Amino acid sequence: MNRRQLLSCTFAIAALMAAPGAALADADRIDVYITGDSNIINFWNNVIKPVYEDAHPEYTLNVVSARNNIAPIVERTMAALGTETDPQVDIFDENDPNLPAGAIEKGLWVDFTEAGLVNYDKINPVTLETDYGLPYRGTQVVLAYDTSKLDPADVPTTWDELVAWMKANPGEFVYNRPDTGGSGGNFVRRAIHEANGRDPSLFQIDNYVEGESDAMLAQGFELLKDIAPYTYGPGSYTADNMQSIQMLAQGVVTMAPVWSDMALNAVNKGVLPETIAFAQLQDLAFAGGFADMTVPTNAGNLDATLKLADIVLSAPIQEKVVTEIGAFPAVAWEHLPAELANKYAALQPASIPTFPGGPWVSAISDGWFRSVAPHVER
Amino acid sequence: MSSVDATPIGAGAKARGAGGRRPIGLLLVAAPVALVLGLIIWPVALSVFDTLTVHGPQGLEFSLEAYRFFFTDGFSLRNLWLTIRVAAICTVLLLVISLPIALYLRFSETRLAGYIQALALFPLFVPSILLAYALIRTLGPNGTVDTLLVAAGLPKMPTPYLTPWGPIIGLVWDNLPLTLLIVLAGLANVSRASIEAARDVGAGSLTILWHIILPRIRGTLLVAASFVILGLFSAFTLPYLLGPAAPEMMGPFMRRTIIEVDDPVQARTQAVVTFALCAVFALFYVRSVARSRREQTS
Missing domain, CATH: 3.40.190.10 (Periplasmic binding protein-like II)
Known part of the structure; x- marks a missing residue:
């Protein structure tokens, strides 16, 4: 191998490594960005992912940990708004839709009151702070x-x-x-x-x-x-x-x-x-x-993502929110099994x-x- | 283990670099010196500068306001005083505990000595966060010790947890190996022959300790004390987890001032005051090392 070949090889490998997201881009993939700790990442991978992929086998869930570094990913999504570019983000698990300033006015986030989610009406009203965030677990x-x-x-x-x-x-x-x-x-x-x-x-x-x-x-x-x-x-x-x-x-x-x-x-x-x-x-x-999920309006798989949001608010997943991560459910307790509701009745947040x-x-x-x-x- | 010397690792290299004729020696010390200058001396100088200036109408002005606040603020002074007190108590306890162990390890030839040395060095391998929670479990309220006391029909002990004695116990345990190693190294200088000679003329054990051993290791004890004190002033985990909310030691106090209270200038002032106190002990250490080098070369 001469020097030029070696050089071009190195560049090719470096380019591949630098852009795994682009290289593996997949139309049937839903990218979930997680802000929480490993218990939340595990919850998405081990609880939500199998339920969703069983219900919608044509899609796969890609759970990505963003930890405390969510701002640049939101910026990226915002930058892609109004262009043909796929931001490669479908849903954030815990995100404040008020940031960055002006994002709501520019139409970055899905308004959940108009998104037609089946389970939206089951949400405990005290947990709702904004139309653009979907609460799913609280403490x-x-x-x-x-x-x-x-x-x-x-x-x-x-x-x-x-x-x-x-x-x-x-x-x-x-x-x-x-x-x-x-x-x-x-x-x-x-x-x-x-x-x-x-x-x-x-x-x-x-x-x-x-x-x-x-x-x-x-x-x-x-x-x-x-x-x-x-x-x-x-x-x-x-x-x-x-x-x-x-x-x-x-x-x-x-x-x-x-x-x-x-x-x-x-x-x-x-x-x-x-x-x-x-x-x-x-x-x-x-x-x-409460942790609010947000969905960008320019998500690559918007419809499939809204179905995912609906599943996260479904009774079986909300039950697991209580039993697996010990958080509050976002849906009102009357939509969950009576036994569970009674056990944690004292924890029920009135406000x-x-x-x-x-x-x-x-x-x-x-x-x-x-x-x-x-x-x-x- | 007794071959460990109290001379700092860098000292030998530096001496050679300064006295060497080849530039390679200077190059070798250049990296550590540059690191110390860039990562320690420069930021420290910046911090000191920050604490001595305020933004006035005509740009930066010299001001002792930050120090005036620290030294008139009862809360800050109580924290500083507690840190000094804890450091003093810990140092005395450490020397009192490690001297007999070191004497035993130096002059005993049984196999038991090996096990005791291993046991005494064990804390070196335990992270202080584990130690803190273990101490809460054992010495904390209703902990193992209390359970044993109650089983023996005795009243529960007043727990050191969340009092200044919590960090003192933890810090003594944590710093024991370092102190022991330094004292052991010093004891290596005490020859068996001199002790036997003293014993031959009828000196008792205490007399030997007082007149033969202690004078020979005085410098070592000073080095051990300054090393331990430097560590104690910067201690964070144990005072944070085991100590009281107020007064708090300088480590947790500085962290809280910069992160929670969001007051970097006061945090730096606290750091400079702590640093100045530590520098006094560092001076003891440097002088002691310099003296022992003079004695060796003369």
């Missing part, structure tokens, strides 16, 4: 408690009852630091909601004002300082979501705020005993959120408040660490 912070120490009939259902219960049972409640995990973080945010008239609309992504907003947060911190002497330790805060679950598992505390999917997983795997049950505050729930990120995150972390954490020295 929310709930209270996990040990039924061997606390009768389900006596479980607090409001913030005031919760505080009264903590004061009557000192050392039996633990929550983790707001910077290390959302279960403690959203417990702290619930206190802030409580101190501000239980009105989540007061907190928006763009309305943080230094000083003024800090005063609102400080009122929430006062409530937390009030309960600090009655928490585990007293005044000790676990370092992540999992440690709170472990404290519950070791019987150290009776109650802790937990992420619903983490806790359900822990119960399914036997990390948490069967005696653990869940409750949600009824005056205002803890914050949480899912949200709390914005951005500057609020740093204000809450700094404020909590400076005022609440040192309040009770152990």
Whole structure:
């Protein structure tokens, strides 16, 4: 082989390796981009893919992990809009249709209210935030408690009852630091909601004002300082979501705020005993959120993709959302088997408040660490 | 293992490069020196510069505001003070624990010594995140120790978990092999003959330790202490997982300040203060190494 041949060979191989997507382009392939962790990728590969391919054998599902790098793929799809180019993306599993700004106005995303999905009407309305996103799995912070120490009939259902219960049972409640995990973080945010008239609309992504907003947060911190002497330790805060679950598992505390999917997983795997049950505050729930699927209007296989979206919202898959990944179903519980619905009835979200990120995150972390954490020295 | 010397690996190469006549020696040190300059000295200089300047109306201005905030902020000072306290307690505990083990390993000739050495070096191979969760399982509330105590009819112990003692126990366990190796290396310099000579004239064990062994390994102990302290100041995983929310050690504090509080200037200020404290101990180390090299060459 002379030098020129070697060179052209190298180029050919490099070109092949650089463009596997283009080289293998396939009209019958549906490209699914996943933002979630490996459990979500496994869920699509092992649960959704076989069901879909059985129902529509003419198509194959190509599950691609995008992890935290979804923005360039969305940009690519946007760039292909209005051209003949196939963006090689049919569906995103978890994506905010408001990004990039203007995408909705340019008609990038399918409007699901007009897409004619059979299962669309079964969706629990509280989970719907936008017409351009299709919720299919959710998680929310709930209270996990040990039924061997606390009768389900006596479980607090409001913030005031919760505080009264903590004061009557000192050392039996633990929550983790707001910077290390959302279960403690959203417990702290619930206190802030409580101190501000239980009105989540007061907190928006763009309305943080230094000083003024800090005063609102400080009122929430006062409530937390009030309960600090009655928490585990007293005044000790676990370092992540999992440690709170472990404290519950070791019987150290009776109650802790937990992420619903983490806790359900822990119960399914036997990390948490069967005696653990869940409750949600009824005056205002803890914050949480749903993963929204989005479908670009220029998807190569738009009709087949909408059939896929319909299957993800079907009862068998939504049931698996609960049993396999421990998340909330997006469809209302009445469309799922009664047995399952009863088992997780207490987890049923009546509302899912949200709390914005951005500057609020740093204000809450700094404020909590400076005022609440040192309040009770152990 | 006792052949491990406390002299840093780079020192020998550097000496040869400086004294060598061939340019190849200089070329060999050029790569590590460039790396240190580019990846450590330059970013550190940038950080220090950032903490000393503010954007004024006429561009960058010199300002000590970041340091004024740090040294008047009770919260930051408490975190710094806790870190110093934990580092001091850990260093004392490490020296007190590793000295008897090292003495035993140096002067014992039984087969048991080999096993004890393997056991003492075991923590070297355990990632600290595993250690943290294992400690929660054993020393945490209702952990293995509590279960044993209750089985024996004794009350449960007050758990170190989520108190400053949590990271202290973890850090001592984690740093034991390093300290032990350094002390062992120092003990290699103590000849058996000198101990036997002392014993012949009637010196007791404590007298031998105090008058024969300790003076010979004083430099080594200083080196061990400075090494351990440098590691403790930058410790993150164990203080983060086992320590209290407040006060927190500098490692978790710096991470939280830059990631959660989103205040890079304060995070850098915290880093520079920590760095300055560590530099004092690094100076001890460098001086001790320099002195022992002088003694060897003279």
